[in-house]
Amino acid sequence: MSGNTVTHQTALAAERSGPTRDAAVAPNRAARELGLKRSEFDLAVRLGRIRTVPDDAGGGRRVPRDEIHRIRAADGFPEGLRAAVRAVGTTEGAALMDVTKARFSRLARLGLLVPVKFYVNRYRAVVWLYLADELRRLAADERNAALLKGRTPAALRDQLGEGVDLRPRNWRGRHLGFLLRQAADDPWARAAAVASLLDAAEVSDVVTDPYERSHLHRFWPAPAAHGSPGSPAAQLAEEIATAADQDEIDWLRADLADAVEAARRQCPAPHPAPHTVPAQAGTGPAPRETAGPLPRETRGLPRETESREWHEAERQKPRRAESREPCEMASREPCETASREPCEAEQPGRLSGLFGRLWRRGF
Numbered sequence: 001m002s003g004n005t006v007t008h009q010t011a012l013a014a015e016r017s018g019p020t021r022d023a024a025v026a027p028n029r030a031a032r033e034l035g036l037k038r039s040e041f042d043l044a045v046r047l048g049r050i051r052t053v054p055d056d057a058g059g060g061r062r063v064p065r066d067e068i069h070r071i072r073a074a075d076g077f078p079e080g081l082r083a084a085v086r087a088v089g090t091t092e093g094a095a096l097m098d099v100t101k102a103r104f105s106r107l108a109r110l111g112l113l114v115p116v117k118f119y120v121n122r123y124r125a126v127v128w129l130y131l132a133d134e135l136r137r138l139a140a141d142e143r144n145a146a147l148l149k150g151r152t153p154a155a156l157r158d159q160l161g162e163g164v165d166l167r168p169r170n171w172r173g174r175h176l177g178f179l180l181r182q183a184a185d186d187p188w189a190r191a192a193a194v195a196s197l198l199d200a201a202e203v204s205d206v207v208t209d210p211y212e213r214s215h216l217h218r219f220w221p222a223p224a225a226h227g228s229p230g231s232p233a234a235q236l237a238e239e240i241a242t243a244a245d246q247d248e249i250d251w252l253r254a255d256l257a258d259a260v261e262a263a264r265r266q267c268p269a270p271h272p273a274p275h276t277v278p279a280q281a282g283t284g285p286a287p288r289e290t291a292g293p294l295p296r297e298t299r300g301l302p303r304e305t306e307s308r309e310w311h312e313a314e315r316q317k318p319r320r321a322e323s324r325e326p327c328e329m330a331s332r333e334p335c336e337t338a339s340r341e342p343c344e345a346e347q348p349g350r351l352s353g354l355f356g357r358l359w360r361r362g363f
Helices: 002-021 028-031 038-046 066-073 079-082 088-096 101-109 132-140 143-150 154-161 165-181 187-195 202-207 210-217 232-240 248-268 310-315 351-361
Strands: 062-066 116-118 125-133 275-277 289-291
Touching: 028 038, 028 062, 028 066, 038 079, 062 066, 079 132, 088 101, 088 132, 101 154, 116 232, 125 132, 132 143, 165 187, 165 232, 187 210, 187 248, 202 210, 202 248, 210 248
Parallel strands: none
Antiparallel strands: 116 125, 275 289
């Protein structure tokens, strides 16, 4: 009887734990089950075609099992999914649109073609990739015929002559959309997504509270890997991922201020409890309250260890007069004066200072 009960309880526990354990799978396994390369899988996630959820154990994001079932049950799987995430470069993209590579590059620099990803090749050149499906739709639209054939309009030629290149900016806009989808409803994660496209000095200027900046960095999205950290490829990728145009910077600063304000209302950043610093006897000022040590900043933000107000208060505090050890008379009692200044007078017949103390000790 008892053995059957134990077996039955073990089976029930396995039934409860099985679906929970297998409710989501790792990205590599999900890519295999969907028939995708890992690069194709990652791009599908960025485009929002595959839903992911955070791992409760802190191991990155995972794909729910029901999401895999939904994708596999769609019409045209897996060819339709592969076609939707196919990315091409300039040569193949120009062939799809039936234009020259030079015209394709001009259209991309003008912002008419939006790159979906990029990489830095061994010659330290940026290679932009575009969705093949988007290029086909753009070429099939009759409204774009004037851009694909004939002479480029004068206004667009003037922009090209000024060196305009909107490919990095368009990629950042697309990348921000991906980060906001990943952030979901977490207000600080959404603020961190916007902040990740700004220079550290711009973030410090908008988010002036160091505790809020420290809390913001807990949700900072991990940058895409482009070469080893500190390498020329990684530095170039970081430049591309950072807003450069002033109007874009102003727009992101305004969005960051709004996002931080919303996060502050929903879930304020933690601050250390203030502690009281007692005043020394005779100094006059009442005890004051100060916050704990400020947090160490990350990703190049300036480290602020003490507040400017604290330094100002310390500078204005009255300081006690420093006095030397009071001289000792024959009675070994300190001389008492109104000003507490060191007594320097010597009484007749007595030695003062070091020789007096040696004499009194019998040397």
